[in-house]
Amino acid sequence: MGEVEWSSLWRKEDWWAVWLGFLLLALTASGLIGWLPKIGRWSNNIGSSISLPDIPYFILLGLGLLALLALAIYFMDKEALRTYWAGFMVIFSLAFVGMVLANQELIHRLGLEYVLWALIFGLVLGNTVGVPEWLKPAVRAELYIKIGLVLLGAEILFQTIIAAGAFGIIQALVVVVTVWLFCYYLALRAGIKKSMASVLASGVSICGVSASIATGGAVKAKPKEVSYVVSVILLVAIPMLVGLPFIARAVGMPEAVAGAWIGGTIDTTPAVVAAGALYSEKAMAVAAIVKMAQNTLIGVAAFVLSLYWVLKVERKPGERPSPLEIWYRMPKFVVGFMLASLIYSFVLIPSLGEATVRAAVAVSKGLRKWFFSMAFVSIGLDTKFKELVKVEGGKPLAVFIVAQLFNIILTLAIAYCLFGGLFFPPPV
Known part of the structure; x- marks a missing residue:
């Protein structure tokens, strides 16, 4: 067993993601950061998205994040x-503009x-002026990304899993496992490397953007692979958003079945809610519940894939990694993600109350979005557009669509079984 590398605690990016992520979670949970300036909805007048009194707070937010990140940069580089x-x-600034748009x-x-807009802005800037x-x-x-994922852990609460209900959880488990394996092995058969196959499989089966980002970090996928999958997810979600409610209405699908179908197939939460609302209020509610159940599997997938990568993919022939070696190779932000979820679910909610914790999570979620947005600006800046278009010769797109x-066919069948009253009374 090798010596403990104590310097990694302040020199490694993974550890700084944990330190900064938990610092921000502590500040939000304690109420020291109890509010963030918000970008409002706007139609024709972009200026109406920001209220004048909030402008200094956006500047303060940027300076605060800069100070925290500069501390990490000081020790790392x-x-x-x-x-x-x-x-x-x-x-x-580019992340801000992306959020406004x-x-x-x-x-x-x-x-x-x-x-998506953050990625586009980064790609345009990086591929024009450089x-x-x-x-x-x-x-x-x-x-x-890693800091954002640690913050995301606080949003995955055990109480949310319970709220999703038994049928929502059953559908999520069956669909996620089956579709993930189908997509992963299809990608491998198509000659796509394992890291890209894992990101594709997680994106199509679990929760789209967040799952792709988490998986990409766990399996050490290249940024352009993650950005490619995210772009495909967001673009494919558009026709599905309109098409699935239309099909459901055309065939007279029961509201609960339609909601479960929409929630289990569309890969972004906003699009799920929008598509459900196009059908009915009840369909929207069921769709949101099913999507919540799928979201809770993000951490499990990232953790399992991290272990698999350490023990199988990265292991050299004849090598048997020691527990300490496994710990060194394990992405620390995944550990931070899981730990945040456990602390918020089983420590903070019992001690502070669910309402207080959910209010704090709403603030940490806002911070998480800023980190994700900055991450995708960075990915765009670091990616050549020609490389993005030519990723794996177009094979990932074909695999994703198949x-x-x-996923659409399987989820429809399961939705009818669980929510259609075929075998037992529908839960809603």
Whole structure:
């Protein structure tokens, strides 16, 4: 057994993601950060998305995040700190613009999330004017993603799993496991490497964007692989958002079945809610419940894949990694994700009350969105558009579409079995 690498606690990106993630969670849970400035919905006047009194708070938010991240950069790469502050301002500003655009009413209804716009802005800037040297130290997609995922752990509460109900959980488990394996092995048969196959499988089976990001970090996928899958997810969600409610209405599908079908197949939560609402209020409620149940599996998937990568994929022939070696290789942000979920579910809710914790989670969720948005700006800046278009020769897109069609058929059958009253009274 090797010596303990204590310096990794302040020199490694994974650990800084945990430290900063938990610091922000502590600040929100304690009420020291009890509010974030919000970007409102807007239709024709983009200026109406931001209230004038909130502008100083957005500036303060940016400076606060800069201070925290600069602390991490100082210990990891002191030289980079000289220009990091200037580059961060650009990253933060582009993330801000992406969030504003995503809040336009039509764009919001279409489910085109802020991460897509952040990615597009990064791609456009990186592939036109390029990325100057002074900006490069701030292009740290993995750090931003990992911090965001630790924050995401606080949103995955055991109480949410219970609220999803037995049928929602059963559907989520059956669909996620079956579709994940189908997509993964289909991707491998198509010659796609394991990391990309894992990101694709998680994106199509679990929860779209968040699951893809978590899986990408767990299996050490390249940023362009993650950005590719996220782009495909968001683009495929648009026709599904309109098409699934239309089909459900055309065949006279029961509301609960339609909701379970929509919630189990569309891969982004905003699009799920929008599609459910197009059918009925009841369908929207059931769709949200089923999607919540799927969301709770993000951490489990990331943790299992992390172990698999350490014990199988990265293991050299004849090597038997020691427990300490497994610990070193295990992505620490995944551990932070799981720990945050457990602490919030079984420590904070019993001690502070569910209402208080959910209010704190609403704030940490806002912070998480900022980190995700900055991550995708960074991914775009670091990705050549030609490379993104040519990823694996178009095979991932074909695999995703086939897997999604399989998902649609399987989920419809399960939705009828569980919510259609075929074998027992429907739960809702």
